[in-house]
Amino acid sequence: MKAYLAYLSKRLVQFAVVVFVGINITYLVTHMTPINPVEQSISAATTYGATSPEAIEMMRQSLRQLYGLEGTPWEQYVSFWKRVLVGDFGPSLSAFPTPVSQLILRALPWTVGLLLVSTLLTWVLGNLLGGLAGYYRNSRVLKAFGVLSMGIHPIPYYVVAFVLLIIFGFLWPILPISGGATMASDRSNTFAFALDVVVHSILPVLSLMAVGIGGWFMGMRALVSNIVTEDYVVYAELAGVKRGKILRSYVMRNALGPQVTGLALQLGAIFNGAIITEQVFGYPGVGSLLISAVHAGDYSLVLGITTVSIVAVSATVLLIDLLYPLIDPRVEAR
């Protein structure tokens, strides 16, 4: 128990560091760039037609408040943190006066659902197949799968999603290529609505899986093919333990630890992939919201989404880390 507490406190400190550094990066990006966002917005707004100097001055005032440029640098920094900690990013500019937090909360379930389903499927399937491929080295099917998943793995999420969009949108249109559910669908029939959501999520999930699965597959295959040469595996084989049991309880179980850690490390990158995949398929999650906020020039929404993503991703990583001792009890013993 004591070891677990030590492990726990270490992870919590790391979580705090991630959030602290992450938020500081966003602060630096927004405040230390040579560009003055206020003047830029004003010049963009006053390009067309003349505006009275008083109106410009008022606009400058309100924009300075919005961007948090009032007061000394230290006051700006403190007020930035206050807004982050309370989770108050003010009203959205493009959907005035809806608060930013409300917009994000509305989009968040879509992203979380998409990420949860695709990440779990990818991780479980990739590890399972990779483990089998490492153990049964001569299987042709698994070898072919390895080549295929390895070929797709290095391609970025955007390109894979885009290619799937072309295939299923233009060449062979059998799946919905846009949105999270059919517009104006009848939501009273829960089952039909759920089915509609699932059908709409097939392509985004598929493209996230296509990119992600190769990494887990290759990692697990390498781990397993190293473990099978260990003495205890050879001994179990000689002692006549069934191969399925060896693979499940002796080989895969030991290889799982690094793969769980890998999942925690990959989560940020997977999140990046989800953002861009949502954009390609017009999925109504945080990613689409972020891109449309940029196009609408909605500063508070962009800042809000960036901050929430940093906190949410690092919290999930913390969660994975805390569950890790369940898979590898050696952490507690250490």
Place this chain on the structure above:
Amino acid sequence: MNTFRIFRDLFRYNGEFAIGLMLVLIVLAVAACSFFSPYPPMDVYVVPPDVPPSWEYPLGTTSRGQDVFWQLTVAIRNTLLFGIVVAALSRVISLLVGLISGYKGGWVDRVLMSINDTFVVVPLFPILVLFYFIMRDQMTWAMLAVITALLGWAYDARLIRSIAMSLRTREFTRQAVFSGMSTGKIVLQEHLPFVLPIVFSTTMNNINWSIGIEVTLSVLGFTDINTPTIGGMIYWANQHTALVSGIWWWITFPVLLVIMLFIGLFLLAISMNEYIDPRSRLSRLGGQA
């Protein structure tokens, strides 16, 4: 001469290396063609628009009146250059952090690795988007390269650190310390050469990663869209709804070429890794590891 022999053997006995090298060479050849382009890359309406692939225009022309082939040569050159610049810059950071952290250990290691893990965990894409949001039209190609490099060093720093940690306990390090070598000298002269092979293979992956970032950002229009890049080409094709109007060659060829580059670099990286790790080399020869 020795390096040449290594490459020849890799090419002969390692299928992944051979395929990867060929893919990368094809892409490099296309990029090299850009120096012979008959049209200035930024100009539009230099050829009749929307011509499908033909003898005169092998990959067709765009709706903006550009020859897809020549546009592609310049685009892939810029995209490649972006990847190489980012990889080179981030290599410097990851080498510094990894070597110092691994060699020093103690609290230096703990602080550096805390920061390192932050960069691994934090979702970088929203930060890059935020950066574009602030910079807007002032966003240049070079600036994006620098900021991408500043965000993209962490994975490899951890890898380098783990090697440096094992080097620290080796005899020659102790001898160097006792003979009064400074930390900087030990790290740079004694440890760096051991780390370089692994750096070489991670560089390929880092180039892939940064090109992925560049393509993604420019497809969304979040970069300097006037510099021709692969992402920029797809961006303009999407702006002109090329797929809906059937100008498929405008999209297909850039996507295919960049996929070739991704797979090629990735295969080079994993075959290099195998070469560095002697255990997998043994199993390739049929021996037991």
